[in-house]
Amino acid sequence: MIIDLRKMARSGKESEDFFFLYEPENDLSSIPDVKVVMPVKIEGTVTLTGEHSCLAEGEILFTLKGECTRCLTDSERSYVAEFSEEFSDSDGAYPVVNDKIDLRKIADDAIVTNFPINFLCKEDCKGLCFKCGKNLNEGDCEHVTK
Ligand SMILES: [Zn+2]
Ligand SMILES: [Zn+2]
Numbered sequence: 408m409i410i411d412l413r414k415m416a417r418s419g420k421e422s423e424d425f426f427f428l429y430e431p432e433n434d435l436s437s438i439p440d441v442k443v444v445m446p447v448k449i450e451g452t453v454t455l456t457g458e459h460s461c462l463a464e465g466e467i468l469f470t471l472k473g474e475c476t477r478c479l480t481d482s483e484r485s486y487v488a489e490f491s492e493e494f495s496d497s498d499g500a501y502p503v504v505n506d507k508i509d510l511r512k513i514a515d516d517a518i519v520t521n522f523p524i525n526f527l528c529k530e531d532c533k534g535l536c537f538k539c540g541k542n543l544n545e546g547d548c549e550h551v552t553k
Contacts, residue, residue: 408425408427408429408449408509408510408511408514409507409508409509409510410423410425410453410507410508410510411506411507412453412455412459412461412503412506412507412508413506413507415453415455416455416458420455421454421455422452422453422454422455423452423453424450424451424452425449425450425451425452425453425465425510426448426449426450427448427449427450427510428446428447428448428449429446429447429449429511429514430445430446430447431443431445431447431514431515431518432511433515435515435518435519435522436471436522437519437522438473438476438522438523438525438526440473440474441471441472441473441474441526442471442472442473443469443470443471443518444469444470444471444472444483447467447468447469447514447518448467448468448469449465449466449467449468449510449513449514450465450466450468451463451464451465451466451490452464452465453508456493457495459495459496459503459506460493460494460495460496460503461493461494461503461508462491462492462493462494463490463491463492463493463494463501463508463510463513464490464491464492465489465490466487466488466489466490467487467488467489467490467514467517467518467521468485468486468487469485469486469488469518470483470484470485470486471483471484471485471486471523471526473526474526475526475527475528475532476525476526476527477525477527477528477532477533477534477535478528478532478533478534478535478542478543478544479535480528480542480544482526482527482528484526484527484528484529486521486523488517488518488520488521489517490513490516490517492513494508500512500516501513528544529544532544536548536550536551538550
């Protein structure tokens with residue numbers, strides 16, 4: 408996921424679109440038993456902002472797989488994380504090294520920042536009845552009071 412800024416500048420391009428599929432090296436999940444499905448998609452645009460700096464904007468599309476926190480059903484859900492970060496010469500969070508940038512850290516950071524606090528099969532998951540354990544997404548049980 409390397410973009411060569413010198414090559415861009417040489418070919419007279421001010422911006423360039425990118426699309427990568429990548430596999431995070433680290434476990435980015437903050438919920439036990441919830442995993443990031445490989446590969447993760449990253450797409451966007453790099454725009455030169457100076458001789459050795461650029462702006463990278465776009466979105467990360469990632470899918471999580473695991474047990475719903477509420478109803479314990481195996482589920483998969485997709486998420487979109489937007490990013491807009493400046494790469495610069497200095498040793499900031501996203502440095503330009505030898506006129507190249509690596510989008511890997513942006514992608515990792517965007518997933519971590521946008522990771523859900525609870526992994527739910529759907530936003531309005533009704534969970535399990537605490538008395539009989541019935542999955543209330545499949546219908547009410549006798550313990551549900553209207
Ligand atoms: Zn659920
Ligand atoms: Zn019940």
